[in-house]
Amino acid sequence: MQSKQICKGVDLRVIPSNKFKTNALSIFFHIPLKRETVTMAALLPAVLKRGTEKNPEYKQLARRLADLYSASCSAGVRQKGDGEVLYFHMDYIADAYIGENLTEQVVAFLRELVFCPLIQDGGFSPEYVESEKTNLKNAILSLINDKKEYADVKCREAMFGKDGYGMFEAGYVEDLDAITPQSLYAFYQKVLKEAKVDIFVSGMADAETLDVITKGLEAELLPRDGGYIATQTATADREEIQYITEEIPASQSKLSIGLKCGVEPAGEEYYALLLGNCLFGGSPFSKLFMNVREKLSLAYYAASRTDRMKSVMVISSGIETQNFQKAYDEIQLQLAKMQAGEVEESELAAAKKYLTNGLTAMYDSVRALEDYYLSQAILGQNQSPEELIRCLEPIGIPQIQAVMQKVQLDTVYFLKGVEA
Amino acid sequence: MEIKRCYNEQLKEEMHYAVHPSGLRVYVFPKKGFQKYYAIYGTEYGSIDSAFQIPGEDTMTHVPDGIAHYLEHKMFEEEDGSDAFQRFALTGASSNAFTSFDMTAYLFSCTDKFYENLDILLDFVNHPHFTQENVAKEQGIIGQEIKMYEDDPEWRVFFNTLLALFHNNPVKLDIAGTVESIAKITPELLYRCYHTFYNPANMVLVLVGDVDIQKAMEYVDEHVDAKRNLGQIPREEVVEPTHRVQERIEQKLMVSQPLFRIGFKDNKMGLDVDAMRKKEIATDLILDAVFGRCSDLYEELYEEGLVDTSFDSEADISKGYGFTLIGGESKDPEAVYQRIREHLKGLMETGIPKEDLDRARKIWLSRGIRAFNSVEQMGNAFIRQIFAGYEPLAISESLNQVTDEDVMERLREHFDVDNCVLSVISPMETEKKE
Structure with a gap:
């Protein structure tokens, strides 16, 4: 990734490639994850997407996109450790396949969408704000429709509380009443003026293209003091494991187990954690897959994943209600084995190959690479996936064992399926 | 064996293809510049194929609902008790499989050792190993998969629509079957389905990436027996009224x-x-x-x-x-x-x-x-x-x-x-x- 500062607090980051049929352009605003603003942040992109000053109807925007060979435009929020990013992403077919260069029109579209909203009485359109409040309320409440996701969100909330990292990024229903077109607009202006900005360009990125993009956006992005949001690494701090059971009418129960890892995301230990997670529950040859699923037939899925930035691990599984203890004991047993260093050299070799494959494959996905480098920028690094692969090579079982010993169970969230 | 090649100017994409003597159709989409290779090996056999005529037999064979999907799970089983996932683990590839209404497919993606992975894919899909024990073991796993879908409102609203639309078409039945129907599945039934539908003439191999079709064909030669070509498999005709079941x-x-x-x-x-x-x-x-x-x-x-x-x-x-x-x-x-x-x-x-x-x-x-x-x-x-x-x-x-x-x-x-x-x-x- 190549970077260039456009002005203070605004960086242009470029991932050149000519193998894709599309080019992509994104703007990210970095803001802290705070209880006071989480709901407004989730609401803002939806309101902006409804219409602009020049094109106040959604249909006009949608038709303009379709006319640009069906360019796609998405906007939303994404959690990044103790912070979140407000993102606006566009991609569009490259000129080689349609004989027409759309970059200028796409930049104009993005500029209009993000910076030229429909304003009435010193605020956003009251009609759009009201209707998007209703939609957001429904989106927040519909978390329960996906029981696995619901259990994971509730587990995270139980681990960290209803602020910062513990929050559900879609926000809270009880905040919605107090949000007005004016208060949301004030929040928007503050973000525009103060938040750290990254612009990502992927695909054909010759000097001319970058010039069109820079010229199209620089007038809107003035120098600012805002920087990246630092994340405090989660470290084991609970004397006793927290057990929570919630009953819901469902055929299957969901188990979500949160662990704190205490590993610096930009430090050497992270490489051992990445491998440790792969061996423990992050692959189809992992201890969880081979034992909870294959050996004991307790589940269809039993997997773990880590959030690098916060240093949190989550184990998820869907089980029969009466098998809770069996599954939980087996998960603990397998974790203990990781902590005792009971890993074969052949398994470690497999994990390195598996991660190498996954990291190398990122080069084939614009979205994956963009998100990877965004996280890198937040961590103050510019390590390519290829360089990360090289850092995994020297890691041995003792280092993985040492890191896994830092990983501690924090919260067990059992979403217990009961008959309706 | 003739290899055909075509190029599309607008897309700037190529396709190479050939039919192996076994009847297997092999396609390569060369994708230069990409790190990843992708291989998908499928049979035209899915959840809707629960009544069919085995070549050489006079009557229709009826099998329990969900058997195509069950077979997909069991294909990963190896003689020594290990599974194909572990073989792919040695090369770092990421493998998977899925069953839909009308297809079962086995796949992997990798960034290295493509032909080694192709060898594993062709090998494990061409040699089934079903035993009483390994078939019974899967009941618990698939049982949980079925229950996961029972709680999934998106899945339920989808299948309920099909139940209201179709009287007889088996598309209305859940791909994984039911806990009751899969209890009737035996190794013998799995072998019957396997030998019928995993015959090369009913299958397609698609390879995406910087792949040489000649070289890929050498691996096909090794694993796919031309004598297993049974041609197309007749299915029981579904008589479906044009009107809906209920509004x-x-x-x-x-x-x-x-x-x-x-x-x-x-x-x-x-x-x-x-x-x-x-x-x-x-x-x-x-x-x-x-x-x-x-x-x-x-x-x-x-x-x-x-x-x-x-x-x-x-x-x-x-x-x-x-x-x-x-x-x-x-x-x-x-x-x-x-x-x-x-x-x-x-x-x-x-x-x-x-x-x-x-x-x-x-x-x-x-x-x-x-x-x-x-x-x-x-x-x-x-x-x-x-x-x-x-x-x-x-x-x-x-x-x-x-x-x-x-x-x-x-x-x-x-x-x-x-x-x-x-x-x-x-x-x-x-x-x-x-």
Whole structure:
């Protein structure tokens, strides 16, 4: 990734490639994850997407996109450790396949969408704000429709509380009443003026293209003091494991187990954690897959994943209600084995190959690479996936064992399926 | 064995293909510059194939529902008690498999050691190993998979729609079967299905990446026995009335607000390849022009708060079944249902505006071009198209075959407002206990 500062607090980051049929352009605003603003942040992109000053109807925007060979435009929020990013992403077919260069029109579209909203009485359109409040309320409440996701969100909330990292990024229903077109607009202006900005360009990125993009956006992005949001690494701090059971009418129960890892995301230990997670529950040859699923037939899925930035691990599984203890004991047993260093050299070799494959494959996905480098920028690094692969090579079982010993169970969230 | 090559100038993409003496069709889509390789090896055999005639036998064989999917799980089993995942672990590849209504497919993606991985794929799919013990073991795992779907409102609203549309077509049955039906599955039944449908003439191998088809064929030679060619397998003919089973179907689940699907039944069956392709594209164009993000209808329903961004549509058109679904979440599915019916009635009179259809064409073309951004998307889309008999690189060409009149004809015959169904998942009224 190549970077260039456009002005203070605004960086242009470029991932050149000519193998894709599309080019992509994104703007990210970095803001802290705070209880006071989480709901407004989730609401803002939806309101902006409804219409602009020049094109106040959604249909006009949608038709303009379709006319640009069906360019796609998405906007939303994404959690990044103790912070979140407000993102606006566009991609569009490259000129080689349609004989027409759309970059200028796409930049104009993005500029209009993000910076030229429909304003009435010193605020956003009251009609759009009201209707998007209703939609957001429904989106927040519909978390329960996906029981696995619901259990994971509730587990995270139980681990960290209803602020910062513990929050559900879609926000809270009880905040919605107090949000007005004016208060949301004030929040928007503050973000525009103060938040750290990254612009990502992927695909054909010759000097001319970058010039069109820079010229199209620089007038809107003035120098600012805002920087990246630092994340405090989660470290084991609970004397006793927290057990929570919630009953819901469902055929299957969901188990979500949160662990704190205490590993610096930009430090050497992270490489051992990445491998440790792969061996423990992050692959189809992992201890969880081979034992909870294959050996004991307790589940269809039993997997773990880590959030690098916060240093949190989550184990998820869907089980029969009466098998809770069996599954939980087996998960603990397998974790203990990781902590005792009971890993074969052949398994470690497999994990390195598996991660190498996954990291190398990122080069084939614009979205994956963009998100990877965004996280890198937040961590103050510019390590390519290829360089990360090289850092995994020297890691041995003792280092993985040492890191896994830092990983501690924090919260067990059992979403217990009961008959309706 | 003749290797054919074709190149599409607009897409700047190539396709190489050949038919192996065993009957296996092999396709390569060279993708230079990509790190990843993708291989997908599929059989035209899915959940709908529960009654068929084994070559050499006079009668139809009937097997338990969910057996194709069960077989997919068990193919990973190896003689020494290990599984194919562990073999792929040695090379770092990521492997998987899926079963749909009309196909079972095994796949891997990798960034290194492609031919070694191809060797594993061809090897494990060509040698089944089923025992009483390993078959019994899977009951628990698949049982949990079935239960996971029972709680999934998106899955339920989908299958309920099919239950309301189809009387006899097995497409209405859950792909994984039921806990009861899978209890009847034995190693012997699995072998019968395997030998019938995993015969090379019923299979396709699609390779995406910087692959040499000659070299790939050497691996095929090694693993695929030309003597196993049984040709195409006759299926029991499904007699499906044209009318729906019931107009409305409802289920209560733990959801926050109602989910709905409006379903249309495809009665124009038994078409040749070209006609089926045209039917499919015409349906896609209608969905984008009438129900897509640019449509008047979406704008109106959205502004009235009747639908939100979850509103979407899909068509699934295959040789043995076809249906179109429109849906999402809504506080009032009944109102959406009535509005869509009225809107369609109006369009039957006025026709779809040309401007809307032209835009839908651009969207369709863009989607086709975008598929080439991902080796997985290419492999998954193309194997389906190859089984259907379509030409994967002929995107603009296929689109141009479909006239505005074809689209209007499809609108009239498929979007029958007196034969559609409304499936709703409504919230359960219950106190949440902590």
